[in-house]
Amino acid sequence: MFLYYIIALIIIAIDQLTKWTIVKTMELGESITVIQDFFYITSHRNSGAAWGILEGKMLFFYIVTIVVVICVVYYMQKHAKNDKILAVALSFILGGAIGNFIDRLFRQEVVDFFNFYIFNYNFPIFNVADSALTVGVILVIIATILDERKKGKTTK
Numbered sequence: 001m002f003l004y005y006i007i008a009l010i011i012i013a014i015d016q017l018t019k020w021t022i023v024k025t026m027e028l029g030e031s032i033t034v035i036q037d038f039f040y041i042t043s044h045r046n047s048g049a050a051w052g053i054l055e056g057k058m059l060f061f062y063i064v065t066i067v068v069v070i071c072v073v074y075y076m077q078k079h080a081k082n083d084k085i086l087a088v089a090l091s092f093i094l095g096g097a098i099g100n101f102i103d104r105l106f107r108q109e110v111v112d113f114f115n116f117y118i119f120n121y122n123f124p125i126f127n128v129a130d131s132a133l134t135v136g137v138i139l140v141i142i143a144t145i146l147d148e149r150k151k152g153k154t155t156k
């Protein structure tokens with residue numbers, strides 16, 4: 001069981017290390033071209049959630065994140081013992097949520113730097129924590145579908 005909390009800790013460490021490096025080595029708004037017209041590292045801040053929604057509503061973000069963390073830990077203790085994919089998914093969500101929570105607590109904003117242009121659309125700039133959250137959400141959906149299928153097979 002502790003393995004999954006280690007995964008969350010590793011995600012938090014990578015997230016905080018990358019954000020710290022961006023803050024220390026780049027000016028706000030500065031952009032480094034990694035792949036021309038596709039991938040840039042741009043120093044950006046966001047005091048909202050995805051796409052900058054609910055800008056500045058820190059209390060709301062604290063409450064939502066604490067609820068997310070409590071639900072994830074509860075689910076990890078209860079259901080993730082026999083479902084590895086679900087356990088890894090939940091540890092990704094846990095790591096991502098805490099990663100952004102630390103930023104919101106100490107900076108009142110989130111440091112973002114992955115800047116992708118997908119078919120000329122400038123996708124919102126995000127960070128390691130967002131990536132972990134998104135991968136976690138996708139893995140939870142996959143784990144649920146697989147679990148439904150397994151249940152479907154045994155009941156027939």
Ligand SMILES: CCC[C@@H]1OC(=O)[C@@H](C)C[C@H](C)CCCCC(=O)CCC[C@@H](CC)/C=C\C=C(/COC)CC[C@@H](O)[C@@H](O)C[C@H](O)CNC1=O
Nearest residue numbers: 046049050051052097100110112124125126130131133134
């Ligand atoms: C990813 C969750 C967002 C993350 O939620 C969090 O922290 C959680 C723990 C707390 C929130 C208050 C609650 C979730 C709000 C849900 C939401 O927002 C809809 C999510 C859609 C999502 C599919 C899951 C698509 C994609 C998003 C983006 C790309 O991510 C790869 C854009 C990221 C950039 O806008 C970047 O500036 C965001 C900034 O870093 C702050 N991040 C957050 O608020």
